[in-house]
Amino acid sequence: xxxxxxxxxxxxxxxxxxxxxxxxxxxxxxxxxxxRNLFGSKDVVTINYPEEKRxxxxxxxxxxxxxxxxxxxxxxxxxxxxxxxCPSKCIHIEAGExxxxxxxxxxxxxxxxxxxxxxxxxxxxxxPKDAIRMDTGIISMAYTSRETFDFTRDLLRDSYDPKxxxxxxxxxxxxxxxxxxxxxxxxxxxxxxx
Amino acid sequence: MELILEIIMxxxxxxxxxxxxxxxxxxxxxxxxxxLMERKWSAMIQDRVGPNRANIGKFTGHGALHLAADGLKSIxxxxxxxxxxxxxxxxxxxFFGLIAGxxxxxxxxxxxxxxxxxxxxxxxxxxxxxIFAITxxxxxxxxxxxxxxxxxxxxxxxxxxxxxxxxxxxxxxxxLMGIFMxxxxxxxxxxxxxQNEYWFGSLIPMWGVFTQPLGFVLFFTxxxxxxxxxxxxxxxxxxxxxxGYFLEYSGMRWSAFMLAEYVALVGVASLITxxxxxxxxxxxxxxWEGAPQxxxxxxxxxxxxxxxxxxCWFQIQLRWTVPKFRFDQTMALGWKKLLPLSLAxxxxxxxxxxxxx
Ligand code: SF4
Ligand code: SF4
Numbered sequence: 001x002x003x004x005x006x007x008x009x010x011x012x013x014x015x016x017x018x019x020x021x022x023x024x025x026x027x028x029x030x031x032x033x034x035x036r037n038l039f040g041s042k043d044v045v046t047i048n049y050p051e052e053k054r055x056x057x058x059x060x061x062x063x064x065x066x067x068x069x070x071x072x073x074x075x076x077x078x079x080x081x082x083x084x085x086c087p088s089k090c091i092h093i094e095a096g097e098x099x100x101x102x103x104x105x106x107x108x109x110x111x112x113x114x115x116x117x118x119x120x121x122x123x124x125x126x127x128p129k130d131a132i133r134m135d136t137g138i139i140s141m142a143y144t145s146r147e148t149f150d151f152t153r154d155l156l157r158d159s160y161d162p163k164x165x166x167x168x169x170x171x172x173x174x175x176x177x178x179x180x181x182x183x184x185x186x187x188x189x190x191x192x193x194x
Numbered sequence: 195m196e197l198i199l200e201i202i203m204x205x206x207x208x209x210x211x212x213x214x215x216x217x218x219x220x221x222x223x224x225x226x227x228x229x230l231m232e233r234k235w236s237a238m239i240q241d242r243v244g245p246n247r248a249n250i251g252k253f254t255g256h257g258a259l260h261l262a263a264d265g266l267k268s269i270x271x272x273x274x275x276x277x278x279x280x281x282x283x284x285x286x287x288x289f290f291g292l293i294a295g296x297x298x299x300x301x302x303x304x305x306x307x308x309x310x311x312x313x314x315x316x317x318x319x320x321x322x323x324x325i326f327a328i329t330x331x332x333x334x335x336x337x338x339x340x341x342x343x344x345x346x347x348x349x350x351x352x353x354x355x356x357x358x359x360x361x362x363x364x365x366x367x368x369x370l371m372g373i374f375m376x377x378x379x380x381x382x383x384x385x386x387x388x389q390n391e392y393w394f395g396s397l398i399p400m401w402g403v404f405t406q407p408l409g410f411v412l413f414f415t416x417x418x419x420x421x422x423x424x425x426x427x428x429x430x431x432x433x434x435x436x437x438g439y440f441l442e443y444s445g446m447r448w449s450a451f452m453l454a455e456y457v458a459l460v461g462v463a464s465l466i467t468x469x470x471x472x473x474x475x476x477x478x479x480x481x482w483e484g485a486p487q488x489x490x491x492x493x494x495x496x497x498x499x500x501x502x503x504x505x506c507w508f509q510i511q512l513r514w515t516v517p518k519f520r521f522d523q524t525m526a527l528g529w530k531k532l533l534p535l536s537l538a539x540x541x542x543x544x545x546x547x548x549x550x551x
Contacts, residue, residue, distance in 0.1 A: 017531070026515040030239045034511065037238035046243045 056137045061119045063138040064112055066157040067131055074157055075131035078107040082123035082132055090116035091123060110153035114141055212315045216299050225456035228506055230261050236514045271445035276344050279442070283342035288447040290335030291454030297328045298461035301382045305474045305494040308487060321380040325465070326367055329420055333359040335454065336429060340439035351438025354521055355429035359420055361528045366416035368536040372409040372543040373402055373469055386473035399477040402470035408539045410470045412532055417465065421458040424513040428521040463505035467498060474498045
């Protein structure tokens with residue numbers, strides 16, 4: 001097979017041989033930018049990162065948050081949908097029974113290991129209660145220890161805003177973190193032995 | 195008091211003082227500031243912000259503290275030497291360039307003489323020939339660094355540097371031949387005073403750039419090639435041989451190479467000012483009769499500094515505008531275009547002088 005050869009067209013002639021026209025047109029451009037930026041940084045496109053933040057789209061998948069319902073309580077009903085769908089198995093939920101029977105279940109433990117998370121957003125789509133979202137806009141998490149990346153329920157939940165919730169009964173309800181199974185499920189008949 | 199004055203007026207002492215003042219208060223500070231300015235100005239050219247993070251508390255000085263940070267860093271950085279390097283040559287190589295760069299300032303007058311006192315370290319008869327001798331020394335820095343590093347990239351860089359600098363030195367001398375012929379001397383003060391004449395009454399000063407436009411372009415090109423800055427930075431060639439001849443250096447010795455580059459940059463700017471832009475002479479100042487001597491001297495220093503600064507800026511602007519020449523292009527440009535041009539310049543100048551003299 002014959003090799004294909006592409007002839008590159010080179011600019012020849014006196015104008016190119018003297019370099020000066022090209023150098024001067026280049027200088028005109030760079031000097032223009034230099035002068036514009038010398039007085040007031042007009043063209044600078046840099047974002048001074050820690051002080052200025054780039055605009056993040058609303059659909060951008062950032063750190064998770066756990067939403068609250070109208071009562072101001074966590075919307076999550078501890079159904080394990082997200083934990084099941086999660087491809088990197090980084091969500092860890094333990095369900096508990098709420099003192100208020102109308103609320104039924106709630107997550108006693110809800111940990112997300114953000115180091116293992118691949119930010120696929122499947123947990124958000126799986127949730128039947130719109131309880132987990134990734135719209136915090138937190139695009140970078142930098143800590144110095146692995147444990148810090150293991151976000152707990154209380155770190156993930158939204159901060160409580162009394163004005164936004166109609167019935168602030170459970171607003172700042174300090175979610176109990178029971179130590180034993182019996183404490184977490186006081187109304188249950190006990191877990192059947194298998 | 196009188197004793198001190200007498201001691202100061204001893205030629206050797208006076209020369210030492212002048213050397214210290216010119217080097218410590220003009221060449222070195224300007225060179226150091228230019229290391230930062232190059233980064234800042236290149237940022238402006240490329241629509242960036244440039245270095246602005248070094249800080250003491252809230253104070254950053256728009257990046258000025260990076261100078262201190264750089265200095266501290268290079269002092270505390272480990273001074274490495276590659277295995278198998280030639281220790282002695284490796285040790286002295288960085289200082290050739292620095293010394294050559296600084297020595298340029300020995301013959302550059304910052305202002306006109308007041309009586310017997312000159313603002314110039316020495317006004318020797320050979321003048322510019324001394325400059326040629328000194329700048330050719332700086333090639334040793336590159337060659338020694340390249341050969342003693344025991345590194346192939348450094349060796350390549352050193353070889354390129356020596357080939358480039360030697361070939362551009364040839365027509366650097368030839369380009370200045372025209373200046374020697376027009377002003378009839380190689381003494382720097384003679385050339386500077388020669389540029390204080392005027393054409394058509396007192397309309398156009400006889401600056402070197404007007405009497406020798408081609409010579410100016412050639413000499414400037416040659417000097418840029420001598421300092422190994424873009425577009426003639428094939429010896430450093432980041433994209434192919436990493437950093438060329440000073441690849442293996444670190445810490446203070448690396449800084450010596452960098453500083454040498456910027457001192458040479460200031461040297462080039464002041465040489466161009468002196469030889470082609472009237473030196474310290476402020477044009478049309480002779481029209482103001484009875485100007486006080488102190489004011490004239492201050493104006494001269496200001497004029498000289500402004501032009502020097504301008505050419506420092508211009509070299510940096512040029513570096514961030516023009517792409518690098520390939521090494522064979524550098525050579526072809528030097529031997530096939532600039533050398534014949536400078537020879538032609540000499541011949542034409544000679545004819546013109548013969549015809550009008
Ligand atoms: S974003 Fe994906 S990987 Fe991360 S927790 Fe949700 S389902 Fe798991
Ligand atoms: S966050 Fe949603 S999907 Fe996950 S356990 Fe709670 S309710 Fe179920």
